[in-house]
Amino acid sequence: MAIRTSVLFVLLFLSSANLAFSLYEDQVGLMDWHQKYIGKVKQAVFHTQKAGRKRVVVSTEQNVIASLDLRHGDIYWRHVLGADDAIDAIDIALGKYVITLSSGGSILRAWNLPDGQLVWESVLKGSNPSKTMLIVPMSFRVDKENLIFAFAEGCLHAVSSIDGEIIWRKDFAAESLEVQQVFQAPGEATVRVLGYLESSQFHTYEINPRKGDEMKHVIVDFPGGLSGDTVLVSDDVLVALDATRLVLLTIFFQDGEINFQKTQISSLVDDFHGLVEILPSKLADMFALKTNEFLVLARVTDGGKVELVEKIKEAAALSDAISLSDSQQAFALVRHENEKLRIFAKPVHDWNMDLLKETIKIDNHRGLVQKVFINNYLRTDRSHGFRALIVMEDHSLLLIQQGEIVWCREDGLASVIDVTTSELPVEKDGVSVSKVEQNLFEWLKGHILKLKGTLMLASPEDVAAIQKMRLKSSEKSKMTRDHNGFRKLLIVLTGSGKVFALHTGDGRIVWSLLVQSLRKSENCDYPTGLRIYPWQVPHHHAMDENPSVLIVGRCGPSDDAPGLLSFIDAYTGEELNSLVPIHSIVQVIPLPLTDSTEQRLHLLVDANQRAHLYPRSPEALSILRPEISNIYWYSVEADNGIIRGHASKGSCSHDAEDEYCFEPKHLWSVVLPAESxxxxxxxxxxxxxxxxxxxxxxxxxxxxxxxxxxxxxxxxxxxxxxxxxxxxxxxxxxxxxxxxxxxxxxxxxxxxxxxxxxxxxxxxxxxxxxxxxxxxxxxxxxxxxxxxxxxxxxxxxxxxxxxxxxxxxxTSPVSLxxxxxxxxxxxxxxxTHSLKAITVTSTAKGITSKQLLIGTIGDQVLALDKRYLDPRRTVNPTQAEKEEGIIPLTDSLPIIPQSYVTHALKVEGLRGIVTVPAKLESTTLVFTYGVDLFFTRLAPSRTYDSLTEDFSYALLLITIAALIVAIFVTWIWSERKDLQEKWR
Amino acid sequence: MAGEKVWWILTVMAVLLATASHHHRAGAFQSDELLIEQDDDLVGAIGGGGGGGVGVDPVSPPRSRKRYSEAAESDSKVQFTLEHAFGDSDFSPAGTFSARLKTWSHGPQTLTKLRFSRNALTEVDKEKFEKLLQEDDFYRIRLPSNVLSPPGRDYIVASIKARCLPRDSLDEHFVIHMDGVNILSVNYGPPGACPYPRQLKLPAKWSFKSHYYLKSTDLAPRTPVFTEEITLGENGEAEVVKPPERSFWAKYWMYAIPLGLVVMNAVTQAMNMPPEEQAGGQAASQQGAAAAQRGPTAVRRR
Incomplete structure (x- = not known):
């Protein structure tokens, strides 16, 4: 009976399969992979409970809040907040809630620490945008009210940490006070608010935390003016910069009195120039200044004097101070010295002592250290041990403990900007054969297992083994080109300026490169990557060369910022060449022309609509010259609503004769009415x-x-x-x-x-x-x-x-x-859905019918047959139209649950879907990126041109053999019977 | 008599109302009707004889529209100039478009009755055009983007390879995309094909023969809404929906097939029974007698 129902189901499935793409449960992970990321870490809070759950809670620039396992770096839980819900601060309250302040301080949420469930959410309303601060008092007593203070939009809110109820709020924006710091000293009952009024008056408030009423308010005029940077050095000392940013102000506000002390920065460090910033690191009694050349650590002595502690020339990062015991506090300093990361943990009061001193060798392609967070633990010998969480320039996250990298997360992949693909190298002779011989026994065993599976004889262990074998199939993760074109390199440009090559088989990183020209340098201030293009695709006569990709970027946010180009080898991941800075780049036109080394000719259009030819070689120029009259480009002035078309007028002659540059000729324009x-x-x-x-x-x-x-x-x-x-x-x-x-x-x-x-x-x-x-x-x-x-x-x-x-x-040529x-x-x-992205499947020859791939608001990818979106659908299609495949008209498009390409998975923060044709006509490769990555392959009309991967060749062979044997046996039988008949 | 008059007035009003709703687009009431405004949008004409600059009357608009226009809108004439340039030269006036500007009572303005008169080509222009033909360069035209306050925000530029235009005379074709009084774009080119590669051909007559249209936007087809089905379903709720009568086979096939199989099975078994057994079966009833009769025969055979 069970068989009959399943047969029925199969029949049903087959009848519906021509419309829907779907997957069996055991096929999950067979040709798709999914990777979870969190993005660049902004803030990290450790919590090491005694019960062995060692975790760290992080918030990231991709608006993710996640709890990570300290042992392996795995994600315990994770929430991706909306794109406009940036996280301002996180902290842990009551030892069981993670508190997040987000959306410019307007939303306060509490998440359950063990499982990440939302416990409560409060909306904080204020009047003016301002600094945002979250203060979770370090009170260990349970009988207290457990208030959290959130300063946002000019208001101080006291919120109950148990249910998120707003107990009181006090508005400072009405008094036009620019609040700089809000804090509650550990021993004190009051909350202190420090701020400026019109940058010339310094105010301190003491506020009763229970009711929110003002207990004390002290004002001091400061004629020199104040700038926005401040840091609290201790409970009663604030360090600020004056309006000129040349003088350090130490502000003491003990016992209702405010005193100033000025220190010239030049007296502290003699050879500085440029802008000075105060780093927000909270180091008890010390503070850090950053100039454009070095990092200065200084201490405020008891007498109120500021003295220099250390001047650090190389790249370095500082953590906040953590308390080891009641009297001892320590912080971490990470210095980057050529390919080596030196990590120091120092007690706050004694610079010369090192609690920890470790040196770690680090890959150059991770860039410089950007952030460090430390956490202490008790070693088995009762001494203090430290672990450091380090954020690098490429957005990767490292955990360092006992002098080694415990784990590392490549979170640069959470900010993919653009994707291209490259073919893998062709298989060399002799490689595959030996491999097969080696594993002949394994191969046979595998096939027998598969056979057992097909004949439904397999035990649960066998099934598990088969599944494992399928997932780990070495076929799909080989580093060579395959016949079907399923194996490729996905070359991914990320927001950190790092380029990754991912293998389509299993998603592993083949190589990664922090592109030098996409790093901050003297002639390029804020480089950003824009697009990635295949530059050289070896073919026919240039087969020996490696393919390469072109990365196009620009130095700065505006369209007319200088551009940059970088050429990267797609197999080795080395930067072959780079051009920084060049003319601005607003558009890149890959031409259908290649030179003798199979480099594709590209026209880069600058902000003045001049077209520049790359590669800049006489050969490329000679190829382009005859074609230049047939090349047109257009520009869109989105703000103005004007679209213009251009053709080439001849070589540029603006400053110097440049034969690789073509002056535009204005051919047409479309002017949209601006008011409508x-x-x-x-x-x-x-x-x-x-x-x-x-x-x-x-x-x-x-x-x-x-x-x-x-x-x-x-x-x-x-x-x-x-x-x-x-x-x-x-x-x-x-x-x-x-x-x-x-x-x-x-x-x-x-x-x-x-x-x-x-x-x-x-x-x-x-x-x-x-x-x-x-x-x-x-x-x-x-x-x-x-x-x-x-x-x-x-x-x-x-x-x-x-x-x-x-x-x-x-056959006549078409002229536009x-x-x-x-x-x-x-x-x-x-x-029904709103969507985040939409694209269409693409196949090698364009024969296979198309599916639309829709990135839904739920971060999934839905495949919708193009036939549903056919303008020729009618309510009652005729027989002929039905045969053509026209579906009767409906007013809405169906959403078939089986047609989710991402099946049960979510691609959190989905931003884009890329489709790449495989060599096999029926199949297209789909890569979806957002905070997560997802890759699969699709066959919109099913794989009509190949057998499925789990097709059992052994079964086929055995069946044939059995049939042959049966034929012989029956033949012998019949012969014998004939003989007997004749003898009768 | 009086009754007839009232009747006549009513008819006129009905006609007016009907035509009014036809043009009602941005007003408060939005008709569900799919609007087909071909008549308005494509006011076409063929202007001949560039030398004389005389335009032929455009296709006369339908009567109902005329009546409506008399009733509800004010009319004024507008003119805007077409300018042209040869290759990279500066633009110079080449002709004048004139049209009637209609201001609807509820705001929007539209152009109708477009006419065009082209200036005759001067000798200098001819030389320039010939040069363009020799070099296969662009002949460019431009129009203001706003017909009331030219040039508007910017000029609308369009170009064509000069070699596409010459036939007997210079044939050109304008489609001017309008949005109220704004010109969005002009589709400019030959009225037919421009085969590639472009051959050098000089026109027999150095004058322009112009075809021109005004075109405003199409309305998107509305999403079909199957309300009928829904209401049907709601009405149907009261009555019990009867399943359609099915044939005997459709109802009982699941019983009939096994039965048939059983019968078939029985029959084939019966057929396959060896004859002796069959005989034995028959003989069972008369066993006694038969045994007595057969016994001796068997013996006899031996």
């Missing part, structure tokens, strides 16, 4: 997309020609009011206009208005169609619209006679200067 339209989204076709056929057969043996042009730009604009959040505009005043613009001639091929709709708009453009997603204010729902454009100029090529005689224009004869068909559907 604002650009919210654009979309273009992927450069490397392949379209299998231009003709599309439709129902009654008719044919339509897709308008397949690479030079189409999809543009969506909304009324300026409707470009904000949903609900910011009424349906009457909101309007969504979509355009299809030919970027060679500037012609608008299609323009369509959606009334009562608004941003956010996400669009994907492929072949001759574009699908976009927006919000319909009238229907109160999200919608997706498809627009398909067809070429009418070829429509009269249907006559067979014409084709035979040769009177058709199918001809008058476009296109028709556009469109249809809208409701869609």
């Amino acid at each position: 339209e604002k650009i919210v989204a654009t979309g273009t076709r992927k450069i490397n997309e392949v379209v299998h056929t231009q003709a599309k057969l439709i129902a009654d043996q008719d044919v339509m020609y897709k308008y397949v042009s690479r030079n189409l730009l999809f543009l969506a604009t909304t009324a300026p009011k409707g470009s904000g959040e949903i609900g910011s505009a009424t349906p009457e005043e909101s309007l969504l206009v979509v355009y299809l613009i030919d970027t060679i001639t500037g012609r608008i091929l299609h323009r369509m208005t959606h009334q009562g709709s608004q941003a956010p708009v996400h669009a994907v453009f492929s072949e001759n169609w574009v699908v976009y997603h927006y919000f319909n204010l009238r229907a109160h729902r999200y919608e997706m619209t498809v627009v398909e454009i067809y070429d009418q100029s070829r429509a009269d090529n249907k006559d067979v006679l014409k084709l035979v005689v040769g009177k058709h224009n199918l 200067y001809s008058r476009p004869e296109v028709i556009a068909k469109s249809q809208s559907y409701f869609f």
